[in-house]
Amino acid sequence: MPSLKSMDLRIKGLDCAECARHVRQAVEAVPGVASVDVLMAAQKALIRFDPAQTDPARIRRAVEQAGYALEQQSADDASDTPLGDFSRRVLILFGGVFGTVLFVVVVGEWFGLLEAVTRQVPWPLWLLVIGLGGYPIFRNVVKAAWQGRIIAHTLMTFGMTAAIVVGEWPAATIVVFFMRIGEYVESFAAERARHAVKALAALSPQTARVERNGVEIEVPAEEVSIGEAVIVRPGEKIPVDGEVIGGQATVDQSAITGESMPVEAAPGTQVFASSIARLGSLRIQTLKIGADTTFGRVVTLVEEAESRRGEVQRLADRFSSYFLPIVLTIAALTFFFTRNALATAAVLVVACSCSFALATPIAMIASIGAAARQGILIKGGKYLEILKRADVLLIDKTGTLTLGRPQITDIVPLDDLSAEEILSLAAAAERDSEHPLAEAVRLTAAARGVPVEKPQEFEAVPGQGVRARIAGREVVVGNSSMIPEGARLPEAVDLLEQGKTLLFVSLEGKIVGMLAAADTIREEVPAAFAQIRALGLHQVELITGDNPQAAASLAKPLGIAYRASLLPQDKIAIVRAYQQQGHIVVMVGDGVNDAPALAQADVGIAMGAAGSDIAIEAAHMALMREDWRLVPELFAISRRTLGVVHLNLGFTAVYNLAGLSLAATGLLPLPLAAALQAIPDIGILLNSSRLLKPYGNGNVPAA
Ligand SMILES: Nc1ncnc2c1ncn2[C@@H]1O[C@H](COP(=O)(O)OP(=O)(O)OP(=O)(O)O)[C@@H](O)[C@H]1O
Numbered sequence: 166m167p168s169l170k171s172m173d174l175r176i177k178g179l180d181c182a183e184c185a186r187h188v189r190q191a192v193e194a195v196p197g198v199a200s201v202d203v204l205m206a207a208q209k210a211l212i213r214f215d216p217a218q219t220d221p222a223r224i225r226r227a228v229e230q231a232g233y234a235l236e237q238q239s240a241d242d243a244s245d246t247p248l249g250d251f252s253r254r255v256l257i258l259f260g261g262v263f264g265t266v267l268f269v270v271v272v273g274e275w276f277g278l279l280e281a282v283t284r285q286v287p288w289p290l291w292l293l294v295i296g297l298g299g300y301p302i303f304r305n306v307v308k309a310a311w312q313g314r315i316i317a318h319t320l321m322t323f324g325m326t327a328a329i330v331v332g333e334w335p336a337a338t339i340v341v342f343f344m345r346i347g348e349y350v351e352s353f354a355a356e357r358a359r360h361a362v363k364a365l366a367a368l369s370p371q372t373a374r375v376e377r378n379g380v381e382i383e384v385p386a387e388e389v390s391i392g393e394a395v396i397v398r399p400g401e402k403i404p405v406d407g408e409v410i411g412g413q414a415t416v417d418q419s420a421i422t423g424e425s426m427p428v429e430a431a432p433g434t435q436v437f438a439s440s441i442a443r444l445g446s447l448r449i450q451t452l453k454i455g456a457d458t459t460f461g462r463v464v465t466l467v468e469e470a471e472s473r474r475g476e477v478q479r480l481a482d483r484f485s486s487y488f489l490p491i492v493l494t495i496a497a498l499t500f501f502f503t504r505n506a507l508a509t510a511a512v513l514v515v516a517c518s519c520s521f522a523l524a525t526p527i528a529m530i531a532s533i534g535a536a537a538r539q540g541i542l543i544k545g546g547k548y549l550e551i552l553k554r555a556d557v558l559l560i561d562k563t564g565t566l567t568l569g570r571p572q573i574t575d576i577v578p579l580d581d582l583s584a585e586e587i588l589s590l591a592a593a594a595e596r597d598s599e600h601p602l603a604e605a606v607r608l609t610a611a612a613r614g615v616p617v618e619k620p621q622e623f624e625a626v627p628g629q630g631v632r633a634r635i636a637g638r639e640v641v642v643g644n645s646s647m648i649p650e651g652a653r654l655p656e657a658v659d660l661l662e663q664g665k666t667l668l669f670v671s672l673e674g675k676i677v678g679m680l681a682a683a684d685t686i687r688e689e690v691p692a693a694f695a696q697i698r699a700l701g702l703h704q705v706e707l708i709t710g711d712n713p714q715a716a717a718s719l720a721k722p723l724g725i726a727y728r729a730s731l732l733p734q735d736k737i738a739i740v741r742a743y744q745q746q747g748h749i750v751v752m753v754g755d756g757v758n759d760a761p762a763l764a765q766a767d768v769g770i771a772m773g774a775a776g777s778d779i780a781i782e783a784a785h786m787a788l789m790r791e792d793w794r795l796v797p798e799l800f801a802i803s804r805r806t807l808g809v810v811h812l813n814l815g816f817t818a819v820y821n822l823a824g825l826s827l828a829a830t831g832l833l834p835l836p837l838a839a840a841l842q843a844i845p846d847i848g849i850l851l852n853s854s855r856l857l858k859p860y861g862n863g864n865v866p867a868a
């Protein structure tokens with residue numbers, strides 16, 4: 166049975182032999198069907214059969230009845246190949262070349278053949294080979310020297326010159342040969358490290374279909390104007406960030422969120438550029454285009470992190486300028502004590518400075534690229550390093566620990582106003598507030614059909630509530646710091662004990678009623694916290710603007726500390742206080758009203774940042790989907806990355822130590838030293854490339 170790879174359909178029964186026949190006919194008409202083709206064919210067939218037919222479940226059913234299996238495609242399917250490829254190719258390339266050269270060198274040394282060959286080949290021929298082969302490198306070295314700079318290849322050029330001086334032409338040639346190979350492998354690896362970014366960028370939609378003067382035309386995606394409606398057909402990429410104004414579709418947002426489960430989009434839904442409308446068509450009102458879209462920003466940020474490779478090179482060069490004098494001293498000492506020119510040359514040749522500088526950034530770049538594909542945006546390797554050392558985790562409540570969609574559960578009249586009248590006043594006061602509680606009040610008012618007046622004046626008090634003037638009267642809705650007498654009400658005690666958030670309503674300075682709201686904790690939170698504890702992070706604290714009882718009802722079951730009734734500036738002060746005590750603070754917030762605290766933290770992690778500029782801007786790391794499991798995952802990524810960095814550094818140090826001692830004592834023949842010189846760089850590249858692999862984290866939902 167031909168298999169169909171797809172992640173975008175859910176099964177729901179709907180039998181239709183007719184459909185199946187249509188699908189089979191359509192699919193058979195497409196040679197070499199791939200997943201999307203089959204779905205497209207199926208959809209086209211069904212639409213032809215029944216124009217109203219765009220129900221994914223029914224299409225899936227039909228596909229299966231037509232004799233095609235639907236198979237869950239793992240989110241990493243596309244992403245793990247390049248890496249496997251990378252390691253394999255480097256291994257083959259390097260193993261082949263390196264092995265051959267090493268063999269020739271060792272055997273040549275052993276039988277004294279190298280000597281013999283050297284005598285056979287006249288020196289001008291060696292010089293020609295070296296000159297031609299090494300020209301691009303020597304040019305850079307000389308150019309840098311001219312500007313008073315030392316670069317990573319300077320040292321090797323010294324070594325090569327030393328080899329020539331002592332008449333070891335083959336060794337000099339081998340050095341040049343490996344300098345070139347090293348260059349090649351490095352650019353190859355850089356290319357691979359960049360692959361993640363490129364793959365990301367390649368996902369950017371190129372064209373958009375818009376309606377102008379009544380005709381549908383295709384225009385470059387950057388030329389869509391804000392506010393213009395774009396049309397997206399089944400299987401097409403959404404070209405802009407916007408709001409659905411017509412149609413219905415199953416949208417695959419994995420390019421942005423890393424989440425392979427598609428979401429349903431209908432009028433009112435926010436959609437993001439680079440997601441794919443799997444089934445169904447959409448009409449979208451454009452809000453953002455090109456680099457301004459969430460996806461555009463992700464690509465830009467990852468590219469920025471990647472472009473620090475330039476810094477890597479400078480770092481390598483700077484390190485070389487410290488390393489060079491050390492090696493020159495060792496070489497001088499070697500010559501002074503042993504009078505062995507060959508050993509001295511071997512010291513110069515075997516030292517490898519660039520690998521010290523490569524050790525850290527190569528690993529960071531690999532991790533940042535891999536994380537981006539998972540929907541985790543990391544703004545620089547620096548933050549991975551800080552995260553590894555972090556010892557305090559602060560957490561925001563609404564929208565972070567909870568879903569941020571509170572429901573009004575109770576309306577309590579405290580005066581002679583009815584529940585409806587209180588709701589009506591509160592909804593009017595909250596009319597222009599963006600707070601989730603305001604939204605809850607408005608929704609309840611709408612559901613109960615109470616009239617909502619337009620306020621004449623409106624003022625939001627952050628962390629407390631709102632103040633408005635309605636029909637000439639002052640209405641205040643807020644917590645007990647806004648309306649202190651609220652907390653003393655006997656009616657409040659019971660509701661507070663249930664962990665509810667209370668909104669007191671006052672009219673002309675007199676409390677007239679209260680509303681109680683309850684939010685839902687995110688379901689993956691307990692498991693994520695268990696993982697966080699298992700990682701050894703024990704100082705976890707919930708910091709919230711809500712009341713202490715609401716905070717306690719969430720924090721206690723999770724076994725974490727809490728501080729409540731905080732104003733936004735209190736949160737920043739708490740972060741600072743921890744920092745002053747020498748702690749390294751990680752803060753997880755929803756990124757909108759917590760932006761200042763996120764920015765103040767050593768590492769600020771914004772949750773569910775897709776679509777939120779402020780969150781992406783303020784935080785150091787952003788989770789593009791709202792999934793708490795990504796938090797322990799981030800800690801794990803930072804540990805993995807730093808582990809690889811340390812291994813890289815350790816390996817390089819051991820290598821240089823061993824190489825230099827062997828060379829100085831004359832135990833390392835010059836040609837062999839030349840051949841071994843490339844090992845640390847390759848080791849680092851291979852070791853770091855492990856980080857490009859998708860993590861086995863269980864984040865990808867099981868099939
Ligand atoms: N528009 C509003 N209407 C009613 N109450 C409000 C409003 N805005 C804020 N409050 C009150 O202030 C408290 C804290 O405000 P807010 O949620 O903005 O702060 P926060 O620190 O981001 O909260 P959290 O820690 O829950 O995420 C809320 O729990 C609520 O009691």
Ligand SMILES: [Zn+2]
Nearest residue numbers: 517518519520
């Ligand atoms: Zn090197």
